[in-house]
Amino acid sequence: MATATVARPVEPGAAPPPPxxxxxxxxxxxxxxxxxxxxxxxxxxRGDDTLFVSGTEQTxxxxxxxxIADGLGGSAITGVIADGINAIVETLQGLIxxxxxxxxxxxxxxxxxxxxxxxxxxxxxxxxIALLVAASFVSFGLFGFWEDxxxxxxxxxxxxxxxxxxxxxxxxxxxxxxxxxxxxxxxLDLLQTMPTFVYLMFVFxxxxxxxxxxxxxxxxxxxxPIVRIAGFGIRDVSPAAIEATDSLGQTTxxxxxxxxxxxxxxxxxxxxxxxxxxxxxxxxxxxxVNGPGLGKPVLSALTQNNFGAGLVPGLLIVVMGIMLDRTTxxxxxxxxxxxxxxxxxxxxxxxxLGSLLVPVAVAVWYSRYAIDAAxxxxxDLASSVASRANDWMESITSALDGPSxxxxxxxxxxxxxxxxxxxxxxxxxxxxxGLLALSLVVGGLRALVPAVVGLTGIYLLDxxxxxxxxxxxxxxxxxxxxxxxxxFGVWMARSxxxxxxxxxxxxxxxxxxxxxxxxPVLALFGPTRFTAIVAGIIxxxxxxIKLVADGVRGVGETVVEAGRSTGSTTWQxxxxxxxxxxxxxxVLATNQGxxxxxxxxxxxxxxxxxxxxxxxxxxxxxxxxxxxxAAAGFSIVLLGILIDRVMRAAADRAGPxx
Amino acid sequence: MLDPIxxxxxLSALAAAALLAxxxxxxxxxxxxxxxxxxQAAAAGGDCGEFNILVxxxxxxxxxxxxxxHVAEEELGCTVNYVELKEGGPxxxxxxxxxGDVILEEWSHQAELxxxxxxxxxxxxxxxxxxxxxxxxxxxxxxxxxPEVLNWENLNDFADEFRTSESGNQGQFxxxxxxxxxxxxxxxxxxxxxxxxxxxxxxxATVEAFEKAQKNKEWLLGYFWEPHYIHAEIPFxxxxxxxxxxxxxxxxxxxDCDYAETExxxxxxxxxMDSGSPAASLVEKWTLSNEDQNQIAAYITADxxxxxxxxxxxVEDNPDKVEAWLG
Numbered sequence: 001m002a003t004a005t006v007a008r009p010v011e012p013g014a015a016p017p018p019p020x021x022x023x024x025x026x027x028x029x030x031x032x033x034x035x036x037x038x039x040x041x042x043x044x045x046r047g048d049d050t051l052f053v054s055g056t057e058q059t060x061x062x063x064x065x066x067x068i069a070d071g072l073g074g075s076a077i078t079g080v081i082a083d084g085i086n087a088i089v090e091t092l093q094g095l096i097x098x099x100x101x102x103x104x105x106x107x108x109x110x111x112x113x114x115x116x117x118x119x120x121x122x123x124x125x126x127x128x129i130a131l132l133v134a135a136s137f138v139s140f141g142l143f144g145f146w147e148d149x150x151x152x153x154x155x156x157x158x159x160x161x162x163x164x165x166x167x168x169x170x171x172x173x174x175x176x177x178x179x180x181x182x183x184x185x186x187x188l189d190l191l192q193t194m195p196t197f198v199y200l201m202f203v204f205x206x207x208x209x210x211x212x213x214x215x216x217x218x219x220x221x222x223x224x225p226i227v228r229i230a231g232f233g234i235r236d237v238s239p240a241a242i243e244a245t246d247s248l249g250q251t252t253x254x255x256x257x258x259x260x261x262x263x264x265x266x267x268x269x270x271x272x273x274x275x276x277x278x279x280x281x282x283x284x285x286x287x288x289v290n291g292p293g294l295g296k297p298v299l300s301a302l303t304q305n306n307f308g309a310g311l312v313p314g315l316l317i318v319v320m321g322i323m324l325d326r327t328t329x330x331x332x333x334x335x336x337x338x339x340x341x342x343x344x345x346x347x348x349x350x351x352x353l354g355s356l357l358v359p360v361a362v363a364v365w366y367s368r369y370a371i372d373a374a375x376x377x378x379x380d381l382a383s384s385v386a387s388r389a390n391d392w393m394e395s396i397t398s399a400l401d402g403p404s405x406x407x408x409x410x411x412x413x414x415x416x417x418x419x420x421x422x423x424x425x426x427x428x429x430x431x432x433x434g435l436l437a438l439s440l441v442v443g444g445l446r447a448l449v450p451a452v453v454g455l456t457g458i459y460l461l462d463x464x465x466x467x468x469x470x471x472x473x474x475x476x477x478x479x480x481x482x483x484x485x486x487x488f489g490v491w492m493a494r495s496x497x498x499x500x501x502x503x504x505x506x507x508x509x510x511x512x513x514x515x516x517x518x519x520p521v522l523a524l525f526g527p528t529r530f531t532a533i534v535a536g537i538i539x540x541x542x543x544x545i546k547l548v549a550d551g552v553r554g555v556g557e558t559v560v561e562a563g564r565s566t567g568s569t570t571w572q573x574x575x576x577x578x579x580x581x582x583x584x585x586x587v588l589a590t591n592q593g594x595x596x597x598x599x600x601x602x603x604x605x606x607x608x609x610x611x612x613x614x615x616x617x618x619x620x621x622x623x624x625x626x627x628x629x630a631a632a633g634f635s636i637v638l639l640g641i642l643i644d645r646v647m648r649a650a651a652d653r654a655g656p657x658x
Numbered sequence: 659m660l661d662p663i664x665x666x667x668x669l670s671a672l673a674a675a676a677l678l679a680x681x682x683x684x685x686x687x688x689x690x691x692x693x694x695x696x697x698q699a700a701a702a703g704g705d706c707g708e709f710n711i712l713v714x715x716x717x718x719x720x721x722x723x724x725x726x727x728h729v730a731e732e733e734l735g736c737t738v739n740y741v742e743l744k745e746g747g748p749x750x751x752x753x754x755x756x757x758g759d760v761i762l763e764e765w766s767h768q769a770e771l772x773x774x775x776x777x778x779x780x781x782x783x784x785x786x787x788x789x790x791x792x793x794x795x796x797x798x799x800x801x802x803x804x805p806e807v808l809n810w811e812n813l814n815d816f817a818d819e820f821r822t823s824e825s826g827n828q829g830q831f832x833x834x835x836x837x838x839x840x841x842x843x844x845x846x847x848x849x850x851x852x853x854x855x856x857x858x859x860x861x862x863a864t865v866e867a868f869e870k871a872q873k874n875k876e877w878l879l880g881y882f883w884e885p886h887y888i889h890a891e892i893p894f895x896x897x898x899x900x901x902x903x904x905x906x907x908x909x910x911x912x913x914d915c916d917y918a919e920t921e922x923x924x925x926x927x928x929x930x931m932d933s934g935s936p937a938a939s940l941v942e943k944w945t946l947s948n949e950d951q952n953q954i955a956a957y958i959t960a961d962x963x964x965x966x967x968x969x970x971x972x973v974e975d976n977p978d979k980v981e982a983w984l985g
Contacts, residue, residue, distance in 0.1 A: 054843055056910070101708075101737040102695035105688055208755050209741075209748060289748065290741045290757070300742065303715045304959055305862050371686045387962060401874070412823035522866040527832065527858035528824050605836070606859040608824070614836055614857055621837030623747035623770075 030441045038434040042426050049427035051464040056618075058628045059462040065627030069205055082212035088158055089211040089292070097150035097292075106150075109367030109374030110141050113150070115360045123353055125330035136323040141376030143385075145294060145313050152293030152320065155211065155286070156279045159218035163275050166219070167226040171271070172256065174227065175234025175264075188224040193595070193640035195602040196221060196285045197616045198633030201626060204289055214291025218279045225274035233267025234260050265339065269332035276324045283317060284513045288620070294320075298515050307393050307519040308386030314516035321511050397523040404524040412530055416476050424468040428459060431468060439642070443649030454642030461631040467639060469611040473529055473604065474597050474639075477536040481593040482586075484541045489548025489589070490574055499549065506542035514539060514603050527608025535603055540596035544589040551585020552578050584651055591647035598640050612636055698735055706736035709937040712758040714745040715835075716861050718885050721954035722762040722786070724969035726944055729980055732973075734936045744837050746770060754779040759930040760941050764923040765790050766839040771925060781931050783924035787945030788885055790920035791896075792839065794831075795882035797872040798893025807879070810849060810899050817852040819877045825854040832880030833857040834864050840881055841913045845899065848914035853879070868892065885948040887955030943983045950976070 053059065094100055095107045108116075114137045121133035140149035174181040199217045207213050237260045245259050261268070287295025294313045301310030367373040423431055432455050439451035458467050492499040514535055521538075525531040555578050563577045579586070605613020612632040619629020709730050713723045723740060730736040741758045743749050750770045752758035754777075763786055764771065774780035796807055806812045813820075813829070820829030831853045833842055846853050858864040864880060865888055871878035872892045882894065899916035906915040924941060931938050950972070957968035973980050 056841075056843060102692050103688070104691040104695060109688070204748060204751075209743060209752055209757055287742065288744060290743055290752075296742055299715070300720070302860075302862055303720070304717055305865055306959070306962065309962075369687055369689075371688055371691050374688050383962075383964075390962075409823055417823070417826075519862060519866075522863050523870070526867050526870060527856070527863040528822070530823070531863075604859075605857075607863050608856060608858050610857050610859075614859065617859070618836035621744045621746045621748070 027441055031438060034434060034437040034441060038426070038430065039422065041430050042422055045427050045430060046421075046425050049429065050425055051428050051462075053463060053465060058625060061460075061462050062625070062627035062631055065630050066624060067627075069202065069626045069630065070623075072202075072206060078206045081216075082207045085158070085207075085212040085215045086210070089154055089215065092154045092158070093151065093292070097147045097154065104371065105367075105374035107368070108364055109370075110137075110146055110376045111373035112360075112364035112367035114138060115363035115367075119353075119356055119360045121327055122356065125327055125334055129327050129330045132326060133323055136319050139319055140316060142379070142381055143312055143316060144376075144378060144382045145297065145316055146376045148292075148294045148297055148313065149316060149320065152280075152283055152295075152317070155214050155218065155291065155293050156276065156283070156320075156324075159215050159222060159279050160272070160276050162215070162219045163222045163226055163279070164272065167223050167275070168230065171227045171230035171268075172234060172261075174231035175260070176256070181231065181235075184227065188227060189641055189644075190637055191220055192224045193598070193637045195599070195613075195616055195633050195636055196282050197288075197602045197620060198630060200285060200289055201616070201620050201629050204620075205623075205626065209289045211292055213289045214286035214293070217286060217291075218282050221282045222275045222279040225278055226268075226271040229271030229274060230264070230268040233264030233271070236267070237263045262339065266332050266336055269328060269335070273325060273328040273332070276328060277321055280317060280321050280324070281513075284515050298513060302515050302518065305519060306386070306390070307516075308389035310516050310519070311389050312382045312386055314513050317513060318508065318511045393520050393523075397520055400524060408525050408528065408530045411476070411480075411533075412528070415479075416472065416529060416533075419476065420469060420472040423472045424465055426468075428464045431464075432459065439646045443646040444653055446649040446652070447646040450642055450645035454638045454645075457638045458635050461635050461638075463612065463615065463628075463631055463635050466611040466615060466632065467635045469529075470598075470601050470613075470636070471639060473533055473536070473609060473611075474594060474601070474643075477533040477540065477597040478590060478593045480533070481537055481540045481544050481597065482590055484537070485544035485548045485589050485593065486579075486586075488541075488545045490552055490578065492545070492549040493552035493578070494574075503546070506545060509538055510542040514600065518603070518607055522607055529604070529609045531607045532600065532604025532609035532613070533597075535607065536597040536600040539600050540593045543596055544593040547585055547589035547592060548582070551582035551589070554585070555581040587647060587651040591644060591651065594643045594647065595640055598636060598643070601636055706730065706734045706936050708739060709736040709935065710739045710741050710757065710759045712749050712752055712761050713740045713742045714749070714761075714763065715742070715837075717887055717955045717959055718788075718951050719763045720958065720965050721951050721968070722946055724965040725946065725954060725972060726760075726762060726940065728966065728969040728973055729983065730937045730940055733980075733984055734940065736935075736937050746837060750774045750780065753925070753927040756927065756929065759927050759937070761923075761925040762786060762941075762944075763788070764925050765792075765920055771923075774925075778928055781926050781928050783926055783931075783942060785921045785945070786924045788922045788948045788951055790922050791884040792917040792920065793882065794842075794879060794897040794899060794916075795868075795894045796879050796897060797868055797876075798895060799872055799875050800877060801893075801895030808895055808897050810851070810897060813879070813897070814850075814852050816877070820853065820879055822856070824856045828852050828854040829879070831855045832864065832867055832878060834881045835860045838881075839917075841907065841910050842881055844911055844913045845915075848912060849900070868894070885951045885955075887952055887959050890952055890956045891960060940983055943985070945983075950979075 090098075093106070096113050097106055099105050114134055117137050118130045118134040122130035140146050170180075170184060174184050196217065199220055200213065203213050203216045203220075207216050241259060241263060242255065245255065250258065283291075283293050284295035284298050286293065287299045290296075294317050297313040298310045298317075301307070301313075363373075426434070435455060436451050439447045443451075458464060461467075488502060492502055517538060518531075518535060521531050521534050525534060559581060560573060560577060563573050568576065601609075601611075602613040602616050605611070605615070605617045612635055615625075615632035616629045619625040619627075619632070709727075711723045711727055713719060727738040727740065731738050741752060743752060743758070745761075745765070746767050747770060749758065749761055750767075750773075753761070753774060771780070771782060775782055794810075801808055804816070807816055817829035820831075821827070822830040824830060829852060831842055831846060833840055833855045834857065836857065836859065843855050845851075846855065858867060858880070864882065867878060867880065868882070868888065869892060870876065879897065888894075900914060902916045902918045907913045907918060924944070926938070926941055931942075954968050954972045957963045957971060958965055961968075963971070
């Protein structure tokens with residue numbers, strides 16, 4: 001029984017129907033051989049050497065890391081940095097968000113802020129963007145979260161400023177030098193896969209709570225996109241352009257500033273855009289250490305078990321994300337147009353912008369004078385939306401109560417438990433050998449080094465058993481993600497109309513903070529590993545579905561036509577032509593799915609999944625467990641990097657699918 | 659592409675319309691409101707300034723914080739900040755750094771408290787009035803239909819019934835938020851119970867689980883506590899463990915008794931208590947019983963009121979209690 005079900009989840013990654021490769025045994029046969037041997041040895045050794053460490057135990061290594069962390073605590077330099085960040089953030093808060101007693105409103109009231117933001121939107125992009133900005137800002141006030149929204153905006157912009165300040169020179173370095181790129185890439189991988197809660201813990205030890213913590217965490221998390229994407233853009237500037245200008249005898253410095261950076265402008269702004277979105281995505285977590293912003297109302301709604309009350313600020317975070325995304329994208333397009341000499345007469349534009357400052361100044365003045373323009377008039381829009389959302393959620397969860405439990409049990413007993421028993425109840429050396437062999441089967445020889453480094457590192461961090469439990473949930477969640485991705489991806493690829501309807505839903509699933517949908521998911525599935533898996537699926541499926549859809553659509557029309565002319569059915573067309581041809585995209589989608597699911601591990605610790613997520617959350621509250629929390633964080637990082645490298649090697653072998 | 663002049667006209671019209679709409683609303687001026695605030699602060703006895711209340715993530719605590727905050731704001735003219743943090747280490751660091759002035763409901767964290775008192779950053783203000791009762795609980799329906807489960811000695815007979823998809827071959831014991839005081843793993847081991855602790859991960863998850871168990875008549879045994887608003891909504895029953903005796907929980911790995919009843923404490927930063935702020939005297943005199951806290955917490959959760967409104971309603975209904983804090 002167990003044997004039959006255990007093999008299932010490996011299939012999506014390992015065995016899309018292989019194209020005929022004569023002379024070789026197909027890879028999925030090797031995978032089955034490895035699994036068979038593993039199960040055989042497991043049946044004799046089950047329960048030995050599992051390296052289980054209970055929630056409140058820790059090892060010498062963990063205690064040693066805790067001591068090191070304590071030694072780091074609150075040095076003079078971090079104190080100065082924290083004070084500096086506090087001063088900047090508090091000044092900006094006094095200006096647009098937090099009133100200083102006895103004044104009832106900040107220095108510039110909401111109307112003034114809306115006017116300024118609208119003007120900026122017009123100046124950097126277009127009147128359409130200006131309207132979008134104005135509507136977004138008004139919605140922050142209308143729903144009663146003006147102050148929290150402004151706080152979030154401040155923290156995000158300050159963090160992005162520092163991320164660019166630090167990140168841009170690094171981007172130039174990796175753009176110009178391969179060696180620099182090789183050194184920096186692993187650091188970026190580490191920063192991006194490290195669970196944000198682990199940042200919080202260490203930054204908390206170093207920088208205390210509140211705005212400094214929020215800003216430092218956000219900078220660390222938002223740094224990789226700008227470095228990677230801008231670095232790529234600079235490196236990618238066409239050699240012809242460089243040669244042509246080199247012949248004029250320019251210095252390296254001139255080449256950088258006059259040719260490479262301007263020509264990479266568009267990519268650099270795309271990096272900035274991704275950095276801003278990364279910064280927003282950490283907003284809620286920062287609420288755990290009193291970081292100012294919309295994260296706080298979302299988290300307190302979670303403690304109060306009030307879905308609707310968290311949904312409203314959660315959606316406002318989405319609104320802010322859309323606003324900043326569209327604005328930076330439009331700004332990059334505009335700058336491109338202007339750089340090419342298109343667009344309008346610059347003198348005339350300066351006059352227009354200058355004269356528009358007059359109504360802005362009037363609005364700012366008025367918002368300092370009249371109370372209704374200073375403090376957004378209160379209304380009960382938010383609470384009526386919240387209570388309607390609650391009613392709606394209640395009716396859905398009670399309607400689904402029975403089937404959801406049955407589905408949870410089917411997946412748990414059929415898939416999750418047997419596989420966990422194999423991964424986590426095997427002796428560590430057996431699981432190590434089995435996983436290494438599977439990595440080689442999937443990724444080939446190129447997977448050897450990352451697999452050995454990753455698995456050995458996980459072993460040395462003393463949380464082997466918890467990591468196996470997490471790996472199990474990750475595999476099962478990814479298998480379910482890939483089922484969804486195949487069904488919806490193919491459907492979207494084959495019908496434009498479906499694509500138009502489904503895509504916005506996917507965007508919402510990707511941007512809405514997980515803390516918002518935890519409550520209904522908990523109501524349906526209770527505190528279980530399955531709940532964590534569902535949260536992971538909601539987060540990971542959109543990206544995977546989009547990748548599959550784009551990959552399948554990328555399969556040439558002529559190929560599909562050729563198939564049709566031979567009279568193949570729709571099913572044959574999908575399984576024999578479209579999916580095999582899109583194999584590269586499928587592997588890529590699986591990889592992204594795995595990494596996105598892994599990013600939700602810590603959240604899983606909050607809803608009953610235990611393991612590494614629990615270790616991290618526990619450490620956040622118990623200073624004497626900081627070392628264990630850090631070890632858990634690094635285990636997640638190693639697991640992520642291992643999976644990523646193995647899957648990338650597999651994708652290269654699968655060849656370009658798109 | 660629109661002509662820039664037209665764009666400018668459109669935007670100006672928008673701004674003008676917004677301005678007009680607002681002027682039509684009437685309303686007061688900012689400086690009038692500033693003066694009114696100054697007068698209120700002066701009438702309330704002068705200079706309170708900023709008052710930073712640490713807020714830990716459970717609803718009972720939210721009730722404490724907003725009641726104290728409401729009174730400090732309305733009666734003393736303080737500017738109240740609610741500093742939301744996890745309990746334990748983060749909170750004591752906030753007291754030391756001045757980011758927080760008071761912890762209104764401290765359940766345990768004896769080590770952190772003693773260290774903070776020893777290095778002179780915090781003051782132990784003693785009981786906050788409520789008594790914390792941590793224990794093993796089952797949903798009400800189960801206590802009615804199978805009263806045997808209320809004695810720990812019978813629990814092993816029902817381990818199968820308590821089994822879930824998460825607990826393997828053993829019965830499930832639902833642990834709670836990782837940050838709370840819990841030693842159920844040790845109790846289970848030392849009493850020889852055939853149960854496995856599965857951590858819900860948070861208060862939300864635990865409450866959802868008990869609500870669902872009561873509604874669907876599911877078997878559930880878990881860590882829970884009083885005071886908690888949910889007791890007003892669904893019935894709970896407490897399982898009897900070997901009674902607590904002084905010191906039986908001293909070594910966390912060898913606990914084989916029930917949780918001690920905890921006198922919940924107020925802790926304040928030393929600097930704040932020495933500052934002479936009227937809020938410091940309010941905190942010293944403030945107490946809240948289990949019933950009162952449950953009442954306010956139920957306004958927030960069951961009735962969906964905002965914490966501010968819930969606190970205001972309770973303060974209005976209980977003038978004599980509030981009077982005693984200010985006297």
